[in-house]
Amino acid sequence: MTRSEPPAEPVVALINEFTKLPTIGPKTAARLVFHILNRPRNEAQSLSEAILAVKDRVGFCSVCASITESDPCAFCRDERRDATLLCVVADAKDLYAIERSGAFHGRYHVLGGVISPMDGIGPGQLRVRELVERVGSEATHEVIIATNPNAEGEATALYLSRLLAPLVATVSRLAYGLPIGSDLDYADEATLARALEGRRLM
Amino acid sequence: MRITRITLANCRNYGEATIEPQAGLNVFLGRNAQGKSNLLEAIGLLGTGKSFRTSREAEIVREGYGLAAVSADAVVRSGNVTLGFTIARGERTTRKTLTINGRAVRYAHFLGKLRVVSFAPADLAVIVGAPGLRRAFLNLALAQEQPNYYTALAMYARTLRQKNALLRSGPPYDEELFAIYDRTMVERGARMTLARAQYVQTLGPHARAEHLRWSAGEELVLGYNSAIGYEIGDDEAMLRERFERALETGRTRERARGAALVGPHRDDLTLALDGRSLAEYGSQGQHRTALLALKVAEYRAMAAATGEAPLLLLDDVLSELDPDRAARFLDGLGGFEQAFVTATHLEHALPGATAFSIEGARIARVA
Ligand SMILES: [Zn+2]
Numbered sequence: 001m002t003r004s005e006p007p008a009e010p011v012v013a014l015i016n017e018f019t020k021l022p023t024i025g026p027k028t029a030a031r032l033v034f035h036i037l038n039r040p041r042n043e044a045q046s047l048s049e050a051i052l053a054v055k056d057r058v059g060f061c062s063v064c065a066s067i068t069e070s071d072p073c074a075f076c077r078d079e080r081r082d083a084t085l086l087c088v089v090a091d092a093k094d095l096y097a098i099e100r101s102g103a104f105h106g107r108y109h110v111l112g113g114v115i116s117p118m119d120g121i122g123p124g125q126l127r128v129r130e131l132v133e134r135v136g137s138e139a140t141h142e143v144i145i146a147t148n149p150n151a152e153g154e155a156t157a158l159y160l161s162r163l164l165a166p167l168v169a170t171v172s173r174l175a176y177g178l179p180i181g182s183d184l185d186y187a188d189e190a191t192l193a194r195a196l197e198g199r200r201l202m
Numbered sequence: 203m204r205i206t207r208i209t210l211a212n213c214r215n216y217g218e219a220t221i222e223p224q225a226g227l228n229v230f231l232g233r234n235a236q237g238k239s240n241l242l243e244a245i246g247l248l249g250t251g252k253s254f255r256t257s258r259e260a261e262i263v264r265e266g267y268g269l270a271a272v273s274a275d276a277v278v279r280s281g282n283v284t285l286g287f288t289i290a291r292g293e294r295t296t297r298k299t300l301t302i303n304g305r306a307v308r309y310a311h312f313l314g315k316l317r318v319v320s321f322a323p324a325d326l327a328v329i330v331g332a333p334g335l336r337r338a339f340l341n342l343a344l345a346q347e348q349p350n351y352y353t354a355l356a357m358y359a360r361t362l363r364q365k366n367a368l369l370r371s372g373p374p375y376d377e378e379l380f381a382i383y384d385r386t387m388v389e390r391g392a393r394m395t396l397a398r399a400q401y402v403q404t405l406g407p408h409a410r411a412e413h414l415r416w417s418a419g420e421e422l423v424l425g426y427n428s429a430i431g432y433e434i435g436d437d438e439a440m441l442r443e444r445f446e447r448a449l450e451t452g453r454t455r456e457r458a459r460g461a462a463l464v465g466p467h468r469d470d471l472t473l474a475l476d477g478r479s480l481a482e483y484g485s486q487g488q489h490r491t492a493l494l495a496l497k498v499a500e501y502r503a504m505a506a507a508t509g510e511a512p513l514l515l516l517d518d519v520l521s522e523l524d525p526d527r528a529a530r531f532l533d534g535l536g537g538f539e540q541a542f543v544t545a546t547h548l549e550h551a552l553p554g555a556t557a558f559s560i561e562g563a564r565i566a567r568v569a
Contacts, residue, residue: 025293115379117367122376151360151386158382191311193350 011037063134065110065127067092075108082106084141088131088160090114090148098146106144109134114152115159123159131160135167142170149176149194203316203510204540205245208274212264214240215563223540224556227532230544231568232560238544241560242320242515244272245542247287249318249513250342251300251309259298263291273301276316279510285316310352317346317512319501321519328496329489330481333470340398340471343500347507351397358390362467369460384449387465392441394466395432401503402426402471403434408499409492412534416491420475424496429468498534505536514541520552521545528552 006012011033018029036044060066061073068074075081085106089095095108111126135143143164147153161171175198176191209220215237230238239255243262246254253259263270273286286301300312328339345352365383368375406424413422426432430448432441445465452464473480473492480492505511514535520528520543532538543552544560557568 023292023294027293117364117371117379122379151357151364154357155361155364155379155382155386158385159378162378162382191308 064108065112066095066108084139086140087144087146089146114147114156116152135164140168142172143168144172146174203276203278205274205276210244211271212267213244213262213270213272214264219565221565225540227541227543227552227555229552229555229557230560233546236560237563238560239517242517242542242544246318246320246515247272248274248285249316251312254320259289260291260296262289283315310349313352314346314349317504318515319504319512320515321497322517326489326493329493336471340401344397344401347504354390354393358387358394361386362462365462369456388442388445391465392438392445395428395430395441396438399426399432404503405499408502409495412498413495415534422492422495423474425472427470427472429464501535511539514538516543518544525550
């Protein structure tokens, strides 16, 4: 009869921590732990410091709820950004996606998700009340709703547009079109239909 | 359309296998559990992006492996195309990737590139099983014929789940949110109802004619039972109105029951033989004949709607028929370009067929 030795307690503890993270199962967690064991101590130190720094130094902007080291965030403080334009995104990673495009120079509002009763998320769990207050008190002319074009994103956009319509001159929805560099005959019909709906004059 | 090469890697019991099927009949002979159905399933994956054998698609990945892949070169009307399907089994989830000529595409785009009609003895459940199986039959056929149908269906199904979750959460309800879900369901559901009802009208004459060739004068009639009250001649706008009215009438009931009770997710394809419900009154022989007629109708309708004969996948079906009946069945399809047929044995050789043997997940051409 053979008896296998259980792994050292700290190894078990770290595997447990890793499996709490999204997309990481026990096998991946074990791989990460053994990778860390094989690396020099200073690498483990900078990893743990980076994790703590995210929690200690980064917070949410009290105006737009984006991720920031100072409150209000750089987007909300920047006087050159157009304060009459407000772009509503589901979460911070969508904000950075739009920011990377370099095509938007207004302000942002991060909802913190989309409406999804399946996941127990209603308008009350999102920063909808804050959005209404902002639109009502700031000099907003246009709200651009930039949620994803799926069932939840569409429902959220419809919900917000009904709510905001009495408060602001224009509520618009991001147009979804063809990916740059793609061929028309290889686009699916839903994408093409969307691109047609969102067409513009030349 | 036809496949000129197909490669399977770590699908079910297959390690790696490549075959070069020919135009016309391709017959795969072998004992049970050697991989015949698995091969047809893999071909089906390239047509519909979904398994026609299981909803637990992680099962497709070979035991002990993380990734299964199927790829094929196909000749379709618009030219040559290479289609790929991979499924990765993770620790918690599975991830599917669909490719056209090596580029990843969305499901809606993949559908309909290679169209398949599959027929296996287990399909008898479509005739005698729950309405959901008949809706799935309609959905899969329509999604291949009209990619737009799939878009409406996907949006409808997801919105339905959200509305059900909202209903289950109980009062007080967010009325604004209800109105939004209902609006989306009305818009997409009216389109789905119309597409399905028209599709059943197209299938009807094909199924009736094919059925008459196999039965002694019994008349098979297909119908579409619509929860929102579709009537022949309705257009999409009229169906939206019907749907809205049905929602209004059913509102109290939906809230009392905590479930969405109105819409095409409650519909059914009806089959009647000489005026009597086939599922309730038919014999097993009558059920089999009706299924055969329905499958031939599906095939003919798809060929007519798209102007291109779909691939025909017959899993252990022809061996149930004697040679005369097998020939009559193939004849009823009105010509096919390529068919994949599995059997444990064939009493008589099928004329013009290319034969393969399958043994322990090895496929070999039989001279
Ligand atoms: Zn901010």
